[in-house]
Amino acid sequence: MEQIILVLMLFIVINCAFKLSFWKWWQAGLYGLLVAVFTVLACPYAILQSKTQIADYLQNVEALQDMAIIITLESAVCFSFCVTYLRGLFGKKNPWWAVALWWYPSLLLFPVLFYCLTELIFAFVGVPFSTVSYVLAAVALAALPLLAKLVRYLVPESDLRLEMHFLISLFICMLGLLTTVNGKTVYAAVDEPVNWHAVALSVVLFVGLFLVGFVWDRFKFPLIQRWRNRKAKKEAGKP
Numbered sequence: 658m659e660q661i662i663l664v665l666m667l668f669i670v671i672n673c674a675f676k677l678s679f680w681k682w683w684q685a686g687l688y689g690l691l692v693a694v695f696t697v698l699a700c701p702y703a704i705l706q707s708k709t710q711i712a713d714y715l716q717n718v719e720a721l722q723d724m725a726i727i728i729t730l731e732s733a734v735c736f737s738f739c740v741t742y743l744r745g746l747f748g749k750k751n752p753w754w755a756v757a758l759w760w761y762p763s764l765l766l767f768p769v770l771f772y773c774l775t776e777l778i779f780a781f782v783g784v785p786f787s788t789v790s791y792v793l794a795a796v797a798l799a800a801l802p803l804l805a806k807l808v809r810y811l812v813p814e815s816d817l818r819l820e821m822h823f824l825i826s827l828f829i830c831m832l833g834l835l836t837t838v839n840g841k842t843v844y845a846a847v848d849e850p851v852n853w854h855a856v857a858l859s860v861v862l863f864v865g866l867f868l869v870g871f872v873w874d875r876f877k878f879p880l881i882q883r884w885r886n887r888k889a890k891k892e893a894g895k896p
Contacts, residue, residue, distance in 0.1 A: 659715055661832060661835060661836055664832065665728075665829065665832045665833065665836065666769045666772065666773075668825055668828060668829050668832070669766060669769050670766065670769065670804075672735070672763065672822065672825040672829060673762060673766050673801070674801070674804035674805055674807070675808055675818055675821060675822040676735070676738075676762055676822060677762060677801060677802075677804070677805035677808075678805045678806075678808040678809045678818055679759075679815070679818070680762075680805065682802055682805070682806060685802040685805045685806075686798075686801075686802045688762050688801060689797060689798045689800070689802055690798060692766060692767070692770060692794075692798070692801065693794035693795065693797050694794070695767055695770065696770050696774060696790055696794040696797055697790050697791065699770075699774060699790070700774065700786055700787060700789075700790035702771075703771060703774045703775045703778060703786075703790070704778060706775045708779060711772075711775065721836050724833070724836070725833040725834055725836060727765070728765065728829060728830060728832075728833030729830055729833060729834070731763065731764060731765055731829075732826045732827065732829055732830035732833070734758060734761055735822065735823070735826035736823065736826060736827075737758050738758040738759065738761070738822075739819055739820075739822060739823040739826075741755040741758055741759075742759075742819055743816075743819065746815075746816065770793070773793065774789070774790060774793055777789050777793060
């Protein structure tokens with residue numbers, strides 16, 4: 658389970674870099690500065706954590722389910738951004754609230770950095786906690802704009818980057834749902850007999866609607882063409 662969560666964190670960072678690749682370099686730098694300030698301010702809370710507490714949290718199904726909800730919501734925001742950006746590429750006007758989707762980088766990056774900070778504190782025993790937090794903050798400050806620039810260099814086409822951002826968001830959403838299982842059955846299947854009446858009704862509806870659609874598709878275009886020809890003849894007969 659811990660390996661899945663680590664993979665999830667890695668893809669959260671990658672997805673954030675893809676989102677920042679649509680920004681200008683100084684905008685990504687401002688977000689990196691915000692993340693760096695958060696890392697320094699989170700140090701007093703990170704030193705209060707223990708490996709036992711983190712391990713218990715990773716084994717807590719209810720806590721993981723709450724986290725999965727947050728991951729799903731952020732993925733939905735990323736999906737909405739992809740749709741509105743694609744509409745803009747085709748010249749369609751987006752609603753006013755779509756601006757918020759553009760300026761939403763990633764809030765999941767903050768718990769990822771908090772987890773990294775606690776793990777670094779456990780790893781570098783004897784090093785002052787403030788030094789560890791400042792080093793991680795400096796790395797985050799420099800890495801985020803560089804990662805965004807690297808993504809733009811490797812994938813210069815904005816539409817391709819948008820597609821990859823969508824696919825990574827979908828993968829993160831699926832991983833977030835997988836982390837809630839944790840080796841247990843979250844939703845048990847209900848043992849019920851097969852409702853053959855409902856199955857038969859579904860089959861009849863499917864076949865009936867399929868036939869209606871097939872017949873309509875065969876006669877739709879000839880009818881439309883006849884209507885257009887009649888309309889053209891009427892307009893041609895007018896003085």
